[in-house]
Amino acid sequence: MRGAAKVWPGSFRLLICALSLWITALAAPGPWALFTVPPLVCLGFLCLRRHHHLGVLLIVFACLLTVQTTMLGSARGPDEATEVEGIAVGHSQPGDSGWSRLTVLTSTGITEVLSPSAPPDGAHVSLRTEALDDIRISNDDARIIRAPNGVWKWRADLRLQLRHDSLASGHSGGALLPGLVVGDTEPQDARMEDDMRVVSLTHISAVSGSNVTIVSLGAGLLAGLCRAGPRTRVGVGVLTCVGYVFIVGFEPSAIRAAGMAIAVALVFLRGGGISPVAVMSSTVCILLSFVPVLATSVGFVLSVVSTAAILFVVPIILRRLSLHLSIVPTIVISALIVPLVAQLACTPVLVAIDPRIGLWSVAANALAAPAVLPATVLGFVSMVCGGLGLLGVPGLLWCAQVPAWLGSLCAWWIVGVARICAGLPGAALDWPKPPVGTLAALGLLILLAAGLWMLVRRKLWGIPTVVVCICLTALIIVVGRTKPPADDWLVMICDVGQGSATVINLGEGAGLVVDTGKDPKPVDVCLDEGGIEDFDLVISHFDADHSAGYAGTTWSRTLHRLWVSSNVSEGAEVRGLVADTGAKVVPTTRGRSLDAAGARIEVLWPPARETAETDRGEEADGNEETDVGEETVGTEVRNEDSLVLRVELEGLSFLVPGDIGEDEQFILAQSLEPVDLLIAPHHGSSDLAEDFFTAAGARLGVFSVGENSYGHPTPRAQRAFGPVPVLRTDRCGTVAVYAHAKYSTARDCHGDEQ
Structure with missing residues (x-):
């Protein structure tokens, strides 16, 4: 008890220091913050005599603040x-835009640069950059001054070798293993990424603190088997961690994972006599001082929360359960308790990022957890063998294939768990948006923790407390759940965020999908709600917010034909989509009509490119911006090439206009027949012609829109509809429309109608 009392003041001041550094990193003060350092140091020395702990806290904080401010200035x-x-x-x-975030080690520190391309790791580069918030941005590719040396080339070859050996397994586990071991997520497809996200297994899809912890702890324990002392064990674990991070990469996520892993290694390999609070706080202090950009990283918050829960909560629960469940091996209890505690602790943060809660997330983590350890260890062994084989050690390149195959088998189990759990009912239930949802999750977590603590202490009040927590959670989910459409829906405007996806019901599980949105999961959910199993796909144009989510339409469904404008039918985007899906391409243009299972579909726009250029010839004389050379025909992505469809189905007529602008709308308005439903062109952009809305004469309007920085829908677009009900997918969710322009919405938004 006396030892704990001696340790606690030091741990407490480190905790205060860590929180203070986090606040200053979020505030991101300029160089003026350095002027506060001398007064803090002087005040600290004055306090040393009578208030020793306060004085030490002020001096340590001042020193670390100096480092943090310097690193912030260097990064900015x-x-x-x-x-x-x-x-x-x-x-x-690279993200959807193709840009990458580079971590550049300069003479003054670490600088994060957003770049249109990524040079080889280890290359000495030069970039012309501008300030962008807390990082830099370069509009040009990095200029390589000096190519990577032999060590960096060996590292690149090693990562490629692990990817090759893993993918040789021929199943989805081979695509996951490189990401799990060295952070190489390129082989993972969109469905795997989404399944892992839905069931909160994204920390496994890319290397995380748990993987680095397994490697560093394993090395330390191996040193212990060789009769190494506590300090040697810690040293071996730390050195292994540093070498591992070199292979993974020195981007902030890897540095954060390494920091948390070293914290765990210090606590467990040291063998007692060290405060977990002090270790955690020291780690946070060091990370936020040298890499202050982590303060705004959600991954860093999740790492700190989960690591803290594992260090502080898990040992207490294990001690209690070991007494009452002595028959069950401790390792089995740990495999169940660790993911449960980590998942529950991270829930308030997770619902702040994505306001959904999964009923199967804890089960998925518990089922996947036993496979993470062998997959990481086998992948690491394969990496070591491959690395030595690349250095010329005979036979090891072949030997590396065996652990890679076995590790991929373990990873296959993780992918299977994620896929099954993500497909179960209740895998992604709606939760209130932050801050209400975050506070609600935090309150329920505290209530659950209190109930479980009382149960561990054998107090009967724990039972009703846990029951109340479960009932409140169920109530929040039931009240906030989205409502599926009725069976007789004719068209659905899907909630896909800032994008567009429309589904036309052709009956008996068949449908026509017009655009897919940017992400695959929302359109997949929308098609599931509509019961669509077979479909044709229409891509109005190949902007990412209309076409990038096409993979989600094919999950457990059959795609037959792909309808595109003849102006882009020879483009690279079409060829890539056909290669991925095997769909038959049907080029189409203005004037074409077709009947599909009772739906009459008329293509109103665009005309063939040559015709369009002729129609605009007089306007375009002398205007170079409207010239289109032959080399761009069939390949260039343009809003004015958007397909515009007029559809009549069982007494309902509606218009799907893509992203056409004012000029195209004005032309169409001259001959447009009225419709019951109009989906706003270009998500409600101000690039519109009021004559188009007047000619449409719609009884109902819908904006397919999400969170955006463009101001969509604009006030002008909202006024253009006139005095009719106008719905927004960002507020109402998916909109289902029935005969006679009746409608239902996934969320209650009657007060939001225009």
Whole structure:
């Protein structure tokens, strides 16, 4: 007890220091913050005599604040354009835009640069950058001054070798293993990523603190088997962790994972006599001082929360359960308790990111957890064998294939668990949006923790407390759940965020899907709600918010034909989509009509490119911006090439206009027949012609829109509909429309009608 009392003040001041550094990192003060350092140091020395702990806290905080402010200044750089030169030590996987976030080690620290391309890791590069919030951005590709040296080339070859050996297994586990071991997520497809996200297994799809912890702890324990002392065990674990991070990459996520792994290694390999609070707080202090950009990282918050829960809560529960369940091996209890505690602790943060809660997330984590350890260890062994084989050790390149195959088998189990659990009812239930949803989840977590604590202490009040917690959770889910459409729906405007996806019901599980949105999961959910199993796909144009989510339409469904404008039918986007799905391409243009299971579909736009250029010839004379050379025909993505469909189905007529602008709308308005339903062109952009809305004469309007920085839908677009009900998918969710323009919405939004 006396030892704990001696340790606690030091742990407490480190905790206060960590929280203070987190606040300053979020505030991101400028160089002026350095002027506060001398007064803090002086005040600290004055307090040393009578208030020793306060004095030490002030001095330590002042020193770390100096480092943090310097690193922030280095990362942010000057406001004007400047040259950044250094070694590219890591990069993120390119996003939908193709841009990557580079981690560049400069003479003054670490700088994060958003770049249109990623140079090889280890290359000495130079980039012309500008300030963008707390990072830099470069509009040009990095200029390589010096190619990576032999060590960096060996690292790149090692990562490729692990990917090759893993993919040789021929199943989905081979695509997951490189991400789990070294953070190489490129082989993972969109469905795997979404399944892992739905059941909260994304920390497994890419290398995380748990994987680094397994490797560093394993090395330390192996040293212990060789009769190494506590300090040697810790040293071996830390050195292994540093080497592992070099292979993974020095981007902030890997540094964060390494920090948390070292914290766990210090606590468990040291063998007692060290405070977990002090270790956790020290780790956070060091990370936020040298990599302050982590303060705004959700992954860092999740790492801190889950690691803290594992260090503080799991040992208490294990001690109690071991007394009452002595028959069950401790390792089995740990395999169940650790993912449960970590998942529950992270829930308030997770619902703040994505306001949904999964009934099967804890079960998925518990089922996947036993496979993470062997998959990580086998993948690491394969990596070591492959690395030595690349250095010329005979036979090891062949030997590396065996653990890679076995590790891929373990990873296959994880993928299977994620896929099955993500497909079960209740895998993704709606939860209130933050901050209400976050506070509700935090309150319920505290209530559950209190109930479980009382049960562990054998107090009967724990039972009603847990029951109340479960009932309140169920009540929140039931009240906030989305409502599926009735069976007689004719058209659904899907809630896919800032994008567009429309589904036309052709009966008996068949449908026509017009655009897919940007992400695959929302359109997949929408098609599930509509009961669509076989479909044709229409892509109005190949902007990402209309076409990038096409993979979600094919999950457990059959795609037959792909309808596109003849102006883009020879483009690379069409060829890529056909290669992925095997669909038959049907080019179409203005004037074409077809009947599909009782639906009459008329293509109103676009005309063939040559015709369109002729129609605009007089306007385009001398205007270079409207010239289209032959080399761009059939390949260029343009809003004015959007397919516009007029559909009549069982007494309901509606218009799906893609992203056409004011000029195209004005042309169509001259001959447009009225419709019952109009989906706003271009998500409610101000690039519109009021004559188009007037000619449509719709009885109902819908904006397919999500959170955006464009101001969609604009006030002008909202006024253009006139005095009719106008719905928004960001507020109402998916909109289902029936005969005679009757409608239902997934969420209650009657007060939001325009």
